[in-house]
Amino acid sequence: MPANRKYLSTSPLTKCNRLTAGLLGSFLASLAFHLALTAWLELDIVLTISIFSFFIVWIGLMLIAYWIRKVWQVWALILMITLVSLGAIYLAMPF
Amino acid sequence: MADKRDYNVFFDTHTVSGIVISTGLYMIFLAGAFALFMENINHWEANEPVRDAAAYIDYDGVLEHLEIMGYDMHGRTVRIRNDQGKIQVFSLPLTNKSLHSNPSAILSDSLAKGSIRLHLESQTFAEVKMIPVDRFKKLGGFLYGLHYFHPIPYGMELSGIVAAIFLFSIITGLIIHWKKIVSNFFTFRLKSTIKNLWADAHSALGIIGLPYQFMFALTGAFLGFHLIFLNPVATMYYGNSIHEVYKDVFPSFSNNKDFAPHGHSDEHVSVNSLVNNTLVEIGDRDISYMDVVVKNYKDENAHLGILYTLENNDGLLSNGEKGYRLTDGKKVFENEVGRTQTLLFGAILTIAKLHYASYGGYFVKIIYFLLALLTCFVIISGVMVWLKAREKNRIYASRRKFNANVGAIYLGICLGLYPAIALMFILTKTFPMEMRHRFDWISWLFLAFWVAYTIYAYFSKNHFHINRNALILAGGMGILVPVLNGFHSGLWFWKSLQMGYPDSFFVDVGWIVLGTATLISAYYAKPLNEKARKAKKGIPIMPEVETIK
Numbered sequence: 001m002p003a004n005r006k007y008l009s010t011s012p013l014t015k016c017n018r019l020t021a022g023l024l025g026s027f028l029a030s031l032a033f034h035l036a037l038t039a040w041l042e043l044d045i046v047l048t049i050s051i052f053s054f055f056i057v058w059i060g061l062m063l064i065a066y067w068i069r070k071v072w073q074v075w076a077l078i079l080m081i082t083l084v085s086l087g088a089i090y091l092a093m094p095f
Numbered sequence: 096m097a098d099k100r101d102y103n104v105f106f107d108t109h110t111v112s113g114i115v116i117s118t119g120l121y122m123i124f125l126a127g128a129f130a131l132f133m134e135n136i137n138h139w140e141a142n143e144p145v146r147d148a149a150a151y152i153d154y155d156g157v158l159e160h161l162e163i164m165g166y167d168m169h170g171r172t173v174r175i176r177n178d179q180g181k182i183q184v185f186s187l188p189l190t191n192k193s194l195h196s197n198p199s200a201i202l203s204d205s206l207a208k209g210s211i212r213l214h215l216e217s218q219t220f221a222e223v224k225m226i227p228v229d230r231f232k233k234l235g236g237f238l239y240g241l242h243y244f245h246p247i248p249y250g251m252e253l254s255g256i257v258a259a260i261f262l263f264s265i266i267t268g269l270i271i272h273w274k275k276i277v278s279n280f281f282t283f284r285l286k287s288t289i290k291n292l293w294a295d296a297h298s299a300l301g302i303i304g305l306p307y308q309f310m311f312a313l314t315g316a317f318l319g320f321h322l323i324f325l326n327p328v329a330t331m332y333y334g335n336s337i338h339e340v341y342k343d344v345f346p347s348f349s350n351n352k353d354f355a356p357h358g359h360s361d362e363h364v365s366v367n368s369l370v371n372n373t374l375v376e377i378g379d380r381d382i383s384y385m386d387v388v389v390k391n392y393k394d395e396n397a398h399l400g401i402l403y404t405l406e407n408n409d410g411l412l413s414n415g416e417k418g419y420r421l422t423d424g425k426k427v428f429e430n431e432v433g434r435t436q437t438l439l440f441g442a443i444l445t446i447a448k449l450h451y452a453s454y455g456g457y458f459v460k461i462i463y464f465l466l467a468l469l470t471c472f473v474i475i476s477g478v479m480v481w482l483k484a485r486e487k488n489r490i491y492a493s494r495r496k497f498n499a500n501v502g503a504i505y506l507g508i509c510l511g512l513y514p515a516i517a518l519m520f521i522l523t524k525t526f527p528m529e530m531r532h533r534f535d536w537i538s539w540l541f542l543a544f545w546v547a548y549t550i551y552a553y554f555s556k557n558h559f560h561i562n563r564n565a566l567i568l569a570g571g572m573g574i575l576v577p578v579l580n581g582f583h584s585g586l587w588f589w590k591s592l593q594m595g596y597p598d599s600f601f602v603d604v605g606w607i608v609l610g611t612a613t614l615i616s617a618y619y620a621k622p623l624n625e626k627a628r629k630a631k632k633g634i635p636i637m638p639e640v641e642t643i644k
Contacts, residue, residue, distance in 0.1 A: 002484050002491075003110065007103035031324065035331055043332060044343065048438040051446070054324045055316045059262045063270075066108050067101060089331075 017071050025078040026061030030054055032085035039092035102271060109267035112260050113477050119244075119257045121474045121509040123315070126242040128467035129235075129516060131452055131460050132605075136235030138598035140523050142584045143179055145595045152182055152217060154366040154387060160220040167207040169393045170356040176386045178214065181223055186211040232534040234523050238516065243319055255320025262312040265305065272298050290483040297476040300469055307466045308473075314450040344439050346418050346428045347388040347400025357395040364424035366399055373401050373417050376431075381406035389421075397421035413454075414444050457601075471509075478505050479558075499556060506561050507552025508545075513613075514568035515545040520606065521572050524579040559622040566617035573610025577603035 009015055034050045034057070061081075065074045129136070137143075157175055162168045167189060174185045189208040214223040230236040231245060244250030272279055279298045284291045301308075325340055333339035342349035366389060374382075384404040391397045399421055405413040418428040430440045448454045452463040482502040485491040491498060522537045530536070552561045580603055581587040586596050588603035 002488065003103040003107035004099070005490070007100040008107055031327060034324070035327060038328060038332055044438055047328065047343075048442045050324070050328075051317055051321065051439075051442060052313060055259055055262060055313055055320075059259060059266065062263055063105075063266060066104055069100075 014071060018065060018074065021071060021074045021078060022062040022065035025075065026065055027058050029061055029078045029081040029085075030058040032082045032089075033057060036085035036088040036092075039089045105267045105270050109264055109271060110481060112264045112267070113474075114481055116257045116260050116264070117474050117478050118505055118508045119254070120261055121471055122244075122512060123242055123254060123257065124467045124470045124474070125509075125512050126238050126516070128464045128471075130239040130242045131463055131467075132602070133235035133239045135598040135601050136238065137233045138179075139580070139602035140234045141528075142586060142596070142599065145597055152177060152387075154370060154389075157182055157184065157215065157220065158366065158389065158392060160215070161211065165207055166211060169359055171211075171389075171392045172350075173211070173389045173392060174386065175389070176384075177217075180217060182215040182217055182220075184211055184213045184215060234519060234537075237519075237534070237538060251319050252323075253319075255316050255318070255323075258312050258315035258319055262309070262316060265309055265312055268298075268301060269305065272302065276302060290480070293476045293479040293483060297473060297480055300476070301473045304466055304469050304473060307463075308470055310449055311470075314446045317446055318450060343437065344443055345402070345416065347386075347390075347402055347416060354390050354398060355396065356391045359393060360395040360397075360422065361393065364419070364421055366421075369399055369419045369421075369424060370401060372419075373403070376417075377403070377405075377415075395422060398427065412441055412444070414440075416440070475506075475509055478502065478509075500553065502558075503552050503556045503561070504549060506558060507549035510562055510565035511545050511548030511552065514548065514565050514572060515541050517569045517572035517576070517606075517610075518544050520576045521579055524576065524583040559620070563617050563620045566613050566620065570610045570613030570617055573606045573613060576606040576610070 009018070031054070034046070034054050037050070038046045061078065064077070068074050068077070152175065154175060158168065158173065161173070161184065170189060171186050176183050188210045215221065216223060231240045240246065243254040247253070269276075279295070280302055282295050282299065284295055322337075326337060329335065329337045329340050336351060338349050338351040342351045342353065366387070370387065382403050383406045386402040388400040388402075389397070390400065397420070399419045401417045401419075403415050405415070414430075416428070416430040417426065419425065420427050430437060452460045482498065485498050486495070519537060519541045522540060526533050526537065548565070555561055577588050580599065584599070586594065586599045586603075588600055588607070591597075591603065592600040
């Protein structure tokens with residue numbers, strides 16, 4: 001009944017890397033994404049939705065981090081979301 | 096699940112995340128189930144009669160009385176509300192020492208500028224000594240604090256993380272059961288192997304409780320861990336102040352620059368008249384709760400915030416808030432039920448109401464209580480699946496002893512909590528109210544019992560005994576609770592309702608029902624020994640059902 005070890009990664013380094021991407025990386029991506037939404041749309045509306053969706057997006061990205069087979073692809077996705085969001089925030093700022 | 100790899104990966108993440116949070120989550124759900132009735136338990140403990148909610152409060156009189164008592168009132172933010180027919184006054188210490196001080200102050204300077212925590216009689220303003228003041232030093236409040244790990248540092252944030260990981264476990268669990276969700280729902284192989292019994296219980300009850308658990312994971316994650324999201328938002332869009340965010344949600348409790356003191360001023364509009372204005376605007380709808388906050392009293396920039404909850408006719412959205420400037424009585428902010436309510440105000444209150452079950456009376460609370468117990472069972476059965484799957488598996492042979500130890504400790508912590516809570520109820524009705532450090536003794540004995548039960552479980556390792564003994568202890572003590580309450584306070588459950596003590600009646604009867612049910616299930620609990628069952632009934636053990644086709 002326990003999951004078949006054949007399909008799981010065995011190297012501790014990969015495991016650790018994936019866990020970091022899943023917990024921390026997806027947290028940062030979710031945070032950057034919601035801050036970018038807040039920068040462009042009306043604050044009250046975005047915050048209202050964010051207090052629910054922030055956690056859902058975080059956990060959803062964590063799932064995707066385990067679903068994608070290669071860890072570097074996970075990091076690429078997370079960095080892409082984060083950087084695009086940061087760019088959007090930069091464009092919206094009045095400086 | 097199309098792919099064997101995906102299935103196994105999600106299965107493994109479900110197992111690992113579930114095992115990591117299991118005991119913490121069990122604590123959250125069991126303590127939380129009791130904490131739903133926090134107010135009732137507090138009243139039961141203190142033998143308080145029916146609440147007098149409609150008592151009239153003379154707010155101006157209270158504020159003047161505080162000045163007469165010698166407190167330095169200038170620039171104070173004072174919160175006044177009705178607490179069981181008494182007036183509860185609360186204020187933080189003054190931070191700005193340069194403000195004009197009260198010339199008639201008879202208290203020493205540090206006391207006059209210090210915090211205020213008082214209970215006053217509603218007519219005479221005579222001080223009422225109410226012990227204990229700390230909300231976590233009452234039984235209901237303690238269970239509520241335990242529910243989000245309040246006794247340990249950063250407990251609230253930790254419970255928020257546990258809730259977020261719980262969300263992950265729920266979704267991975269749903270993914271691995273997705274294909275067989277319908278057939279699993281109708282499968283309960285009671286007569287098959289023990290492993291199948293636990294697995295069926297885990298998936299069928301998990302699916303039944305899924306919407307409820309999802310709601311709690313999400314609202315719990317927000318309530319415990321919201322600062323990790325709101326702090327960056329405040330830094331970026333609110334000028335680095337979380338108080339600016341609070342101003343958008345609850346202006347009455349905000350401390351932002353709009354509410355900074357300007358300078359001393361004696362003239363102000365009567366608080367009573369503004370409260371009356373609010374009552375007139377609310378009209379004929381009944382109010383179940385009202386909180387009045389006076390900000391910067393005796394200042395040019397004095398404000399008044401009024402928060403109210405309507406009587407439960409409007410379901411989820413029944414909270415409102417109004418704010419006035421005290422110099423001229425102008426209305427400055429308003430969150431009126433169903434009309435000018437801001438979205439964020441409504442959303443956060445919705446989260447709170449869903450989480451605390453405060454929207455539908457006792458019926459909803461009892462359903463929440465039962466569903467919380469069901470979730471506790473899902474957690475325990477998950478741990479049992481984890482243990483049983485490893486007990487006879489050759490791959491885990493080298494770690495068999497370690498797994499057995501972990502399993503025994505987990506079961507000890509989880510199952511020991513229920514009798515420990517029952518013991519707390521007994522101790523509150525054994526120790527006299529006047530005893531010094533009464534609640535410290537109670538909470539330390541609670542912890543000692545809980546730790547002792549875990550140690551017993553570690554040495555016993557017999558799952559059946561750990562479970563049955565916990566049930567017998569909890570059931571026995573639960574039945575004793577109303578008896579001890581009767582001897583302690585004279586409020587026997589057959590007459591407390593007529594005498595006007597509904598909370599006393601409710602908690603006593605609740606424990607009779609709960610204790611009886613616990614003892615009955617302890618009586619019917621039988622050791623789930625595979626060989627014994629097989630030999631006795633002659634049932635062949637079913638072949639293992641392949642999970643992946």
